[in-house]
Amino acid sequence: MWFSKSSKEVLKELDVNPATGLSNQEAQKRLEKYGENKLKAKPKKSLLSLFLAQLNDMLIYVLLAAAVITLVIGEYVDAIIIILVVLINAFVGLIQESKAEKAIEALQQMTTPRTLVKRDGEIKEINSEHVVPGDIVVIDAGRFIPADIRLVESVNLQIEESALTGESVPTDKDSNTIFEDPKTPIGDRSNMLFMSTLSTYGRGEGVVVGTGMETEMGSIAKALDEDVDEMTPLQRRLDELGKVLGFICIGICAVIFIVALIQGRELFDMFLTAISLAVAAIPEGLAAIVAIVLSIGVTKMSKINAIVRKLPAVETLGSVNVICSDKTGTLTQNKMTVVKHYVMNHLKDVPAEGAGFKGSDDENELIKSFVLCSDATYENGQGTGDPTEVALIVLGNRHNMTKNDLNQKYKRVGEKPFDSDRKLMSTLNEEGNGYRVHTKGAIDNILQIATHALVDGQVVPLTEELKQQYLQITLEMSNDALRVLGAAYKDVDSIIDADEMENGLTVIGLVGMIDPPRLEVKDSIAEAKMAGIRSIMITGDHKNTAVAIARQLGIADSIEQSLTGAEIDQMSDDEFAQKINNYRVFARVSPEHKVKIVKAFKSHGNIVSMTGDGVNDAPSLKNADIGVAMGITGTDVSKGASDMILTDDNFSTIVHAVEEGRNIYNNIKKAVIFLLSCNLGEVICIFLAILLNWPIPLIATQLLWINLVTDSLPALALGMDPGDKDVMKEKPRDPKESFFANGAGFRAILGGTLIGLLTLGAFYFGLVEHGHYIGEVNMPEEAITYARTMAFVVLAVSQLFYSLTMRNSKKSIFQVGFMTNKLLIGAIIAGIFLQFIVISVPFLADAFGVQMLTLFDWGVVLVFSLIPFLVNEAVKGFMRLKDK
Numbered sequence: 001m002w003f004s005k006s007s008k009e010v011l012k013e014l015d016v017n018p019a020t021g022l023s024n025q026e027a028q029k030r031l032e033k034y035g036e037n038k039l040k041a042k043p044k045k046s047l048l049s050l051f052l053a054q055l056n057d058m059l060i061y062v063l064l065a066a067a068v069i070t071l072v073i074g075e076y077v078d079a080i081i082i083i084l085v086v087l088i089n090a091f092v093g094l095i096q097e098s099k100a101e102k103a104i105e106a107l108q109q110m111t112t113p114r115t116l117v118k119r120d121g122e123i124k125e126i127n128s129e130h131v132v133p134g135d136i137v138v139i140d141a142g143r144f145i146p147a148d149i150r151l152v153e154s155v156n157l158q159i160e161e162s163a164l165t166g167e168s169v170p171t172d173k174d175s176n177t178i179f180e181d182p183k184t185p186i187g188d189r190s191n192m193l194f195m196s197t198l199s200t201y202g203r204g205e206g207v208v209v210g211t212g213m214e215t216e217m218g219s220i221a222k223a224l225d226e227d228v229d230e231m232t233p234l235q236r237r238l239d240e241l242g243k244v245l246g247f248i249c250i251g252i253c254a255v256i257f258i259v260a261l262i263q264g265r266e267l268f269d270m271f272l273t274a275i276s277l278a279v280a281a282i283p284e285g286l287a288a289i290v291a292i293v294l295s296i297g298v299t300k301m302s303k304i305n306a307i308v309r310k311l312p313a314v315e316t317l318g319s320v321n322v323i324c325s326d327k328t329g330t331l332t333q334n335k336m337t338v339v340k341h342y343v344m345n346h347l348k349d350v351p352a353e354g355a356g357f358k359g360s361d362d363e364n365e366l367i368k369s370f371v372l373c374s375d376a377t378y379e380n381g382q383g384t385g386d387p388t389e390v391a392l393i394v395l396g397n398r399h400n401m402t403k404n405d406l407n408q409k410y411k412r413v414g415e416k417p418f419d420s421d422r423k424l425m426s427t428l429n430e431e432g433n434g435y436r437v438h439t440k441g442a443i444d445n446i447l448q449i450a451t452h453a454l455v456d457g458q459v460v461p462l463t464e465e466l467k468q469q470y471l472q473i474t475l476e477m478s479n480d481a482l483r484v485l486g487a488a489y490k491d492v493d494s495i496i497d498a499d500e501m502e503n504g505l506t507v508i509g510l511v512g513m514i515d516p517p518r519l520e521v522k523d524s525i526a527e528a529k530m531a532g533i534r535s536i537m538i539t540g541d542h543k544n545t546a547v548a549i550a551r552q553l554g555i556a557d558s559i560e561q562s563l564t565g566a567e568i569d570q571m572s573d574d575e576f577a578q579k580i581n582n583y584r585v586f587a588r589v590s591p592e593h594k595v596k597i598v599k600a601f602k603s604h605g606n607i608v609s610m611t612g613d614g615v616n617d618a619p620s621l622k623n624a625d626i627g628v629a630m631g632i633t634g635t636d637v638s639k640g641a642s643d644m645i646l647t648d649d650n651f652s653t654i655v656h657a658v659e660e661g662r663n664i665y666n667n668i669k670k671a672v673i674f675l676l677s678c679n680l681g682e683v684i685c686i687f688l689a690i691l692l693n694w695p696i697p698l699i700a701t702q703l704l705w706i707n708l709v710t711d712s713l714p715a716l717a718l719g720m721d722p723g724d725k726d727v728m729k730e731k732p733r734d735p736k737e738s739f740f741a742n743g744a745g746f747r748a749i750l751g752g753t754l755i756g757l758l759t760l761g762a763f764y765f766g767l768v769e770h771g772h773y774i775g776e777v778n779m780p781e782e783a784i785t786y787a788r789t790m791a792f793v794v795l796a797v798s799q800l801f802y803s804l805t806m807r808n809s810k811k812s813i814f815q816v817g818f819m820t821n822k823l824l825i826g827a828i829i830a831g832i833f834l835q836f837i838v839i840s841v842p843f844l845a846d847a848f849g850v851q852m853l854t855l856f857d858w859g860v861v862l863v864f865s866l867i868p869f870l871v872n873e874a875v876k877g878f879m880r881l882k883d884k
């Protein structure tokens with residue numbers, strides 16, 4: 001039992017030196033021996049079972065049964081075609097589905113947590129799956145615990161173990177405890193950390209004692225079995241729509257069959273036609289095409305640094321009209337540089353470069369406190385850790401007060417880590433014969449807990465007048481967009497607890513640091529504005545600093561548009577919600593204010609995106625419609641709570657993602673509306689022919705073929721249509737808006753009706769052209785075959801052409817650019833070519849009951865086929881005129 005042993009014993013048993021960790025070689029060996037650190041997943045479905053799943057559909061059964069009957073009555077060719085179509089359809093479905101799945105899997109891979117381990121004496125971040133027993137793991141707040149770990153060292157470490165114990169209140173951990181009782185319950189083993197739990201506070205180091213299935217989590221190992229409902233709201237809606245339309249189709253097919261029987265048509269032919277029409281027309285693939293377009297879309301988004309974790313987010317993105325963003329690192333570069341420091345009565349500029357400055361005694365105290373109270377490092381021009389602290393270490397270096405020297409001289413013996421609620425951090429270091437607390441943080445918060453001030457080497461009571469002087473300097477620096485950080489200290493005789501550190505302090509002074517805005521953000525904010533999206537800044541920083549930067553970026557114009565956390569607290573929730581639209585900047589806020597802000601914006605029906613990185617940001621990320629976590633600086637906790645992760649932490653990426661989200665939604669719409677108009681065309685054509693007592697214009701195998709050729713490829717190509725560059729000139733889409741709004745339903749009906757009528761028209765033309773007429777008794781078979789060939793080509797080619805005009809609901813195809821979707825052009829050419837092959841290669845023509853057309857008739861069918869395309873272009877042109 002690892003928890004019954006001392007950490008020394010455990011380290012010895014696992015044969016690792018806690019200072020250097022395992023060597024890379026040894027780690028590799030152990031990885032081979034113990035395997036990857038992951039829970040066993042459910043075995044993957046075989047390709048065959050996936051293929052069979054594609055065939056698992058009532059209609060397909062009926063069709064296969066029909067094929068068997070065709071075989072029995074000796075229509076071998078028809079039977080073979082039906083079976084081939086079914087198989088090819090299933091095969092295409094399989095490929096598409098597995099592609100979609102792979103894309104999603106690849107995305108999940110990108111977001112698997114990483115772990116800080118010591119290897120060969122260096123701390124590095126590795127994929128959590130490569131953690132091995134004996135690894136020394138470094139834990140800080142917000143990290144997932146990658147494996148079962150025996151703590152070796154801990155400072156105020158708190159772990160939330162609800163994944164394992166169900167208890168959501170974090171438990172305190174302590175490396176020094178040992179539990180003799182082997183029956184100590186998991187929840188009480190405070191010297192152990194368990195896989196899949198997460199650290200919420202403090203830091204620690206420990207040695208991995210179990211990985212993969214050899215962990216407490218592994219022994220329960222149900223986590224991965226949970227089946228999640230992966231359909232997005234749109235997919236679900238379309239799936240339902242598909243079912244309703246499916247039933248209508250079946251109804252129509254039944255009517256067709258019954259009417260045909262009454263008319264005394266060939267029973268089996270009509271049965272086959274009705275079934276084939278059902279197969280061709282029932283839009284069973286709606287949800288599937290959405291899944292494919294979504295997966296292609298999210299893959300594309302991952303390339304522009306936005307990783308979508310939850311698919312529904314893609315749809316929601318298109319509706320976002322408020323983007324709330326953290327300031328530091330997202331709107332700004334997070335490259336901090338101290339440019340000013342202040343001790344009472346002495347304000348100094350820090351020159352841009354150089355070292356070896358000599359400060360006054362007060363100034364040296366200031367810098368010493370800042371450096372000692374920092375966890376960051378800066379070596380060989382390279383900083384690690386919080387950029388705010390790196391800037392302080394750099395300041396120290398320039399005054400010849402390096403972190404290494406100071407740390408050796410004034411050893412750290414205690415600390416109270418930074419958190420964004422207190423906005424403070426403190427350490428306890430040795431000082432002479434006693435100890436000294438060094439505190440740094442938001443200057444207003446320091447002034448609240450300080451009682452004295454250091455003035456020219458003297459500690460004097462902190463009077464109101466002195467406070468005002470510090471605040472005045474703070475104000476001046478903030479108005480220049482500087483981030484202001486104060487430092488204070490107090491001397492104590494003995495080691496004290498973290499809770500006793502932050503009171504009765506002596507203020508030393510403050511520094512101002514610049515953090516330039518990201519260059520591209522200003523344009524993105526302007527673009528968002530044009531797209532009907534408000535950008536909101538949320539920051540823990542000082543109000544004036546925030547507003548100064550917000551002004552530079554075009555987020556706000558005046559200080560009246562800003563509110564602080566304290567001011568929010570003074571309002572009731574109702575009052576805050578009422579007034580929220582007046583504000584663009586929220587400063588000095590803590591994570592719980594972010595939840596309030598999200599809720600207030602949402603109460604006006606806004607669709608809100610919110611960024612976050614810290615442990616405490618999880619609630620606001622979950623509350624937002626789109627929770628956005630930072631890929632670089634974000635904690636595992638915030639990533640776990642998010643819908644989307646920015647791999648570059650950049651505000652502009654959110655705006656790009658919204659643009660992509662809008663394009664993806666539009667593409668889904670195009671593909672679906674196109675599919676529906678094709679299906680409608682087929683139904684109208686056959687239905688009318690039956691009602692009018694015409695010969696059947698298309699036989700079963702022809703319908704199946706067209707369904708295969710025209711439905712899949714062009715629909716897919718439409719789903720991958722390049723984005724419309726003007727998509728950000730439109731207002732966000734109302735999430736409640738019907739899928740058929742803005743003329744989409746009209747386009748489907750218009751296209752479907754025209755395609756259906758023209759197919760019938762072509763059939764009629766083909767008959768009449770050769771001197772025949774509808775209702776002729778003993779019409780020769782060749783005449784019907786010829787007319788069917790005309791219908792066959794028009795139905796397919798008019799659908800292919802119609803796909804072109806579907807690319808944009810407003811712009812003409814010339815404005816969109818004929819050749820900008822090469823895939824679609826390819827699909828159209830391939831489709832026409834295939835039709836040509838089928839009617840001109842004799843054995844195929846025989847099989848499908850078609851024949852070669854004359855050149856003149858090719859001209860006729862092409863003109864017929866162009867009509868739906870031209871009519872829709874004309875309608876769009878008319879709408880554009882009207883809009884003007």
Ligand code: ATP
Nearest residue numbers: 326327328388418420423425440441442539540541
């Ligand atoms: P944003 O929320 O936009 O990222 P922020 O980085 O300023 O803004 P926090 O990190 O919560 O937000 O910091 C809030 C305040 O806490 C800062 O303005 C600063 O005064 C103080 N602060 C920031 N980092 C530290 C630190 N490492 N130690 C002590 N105080 C800090």
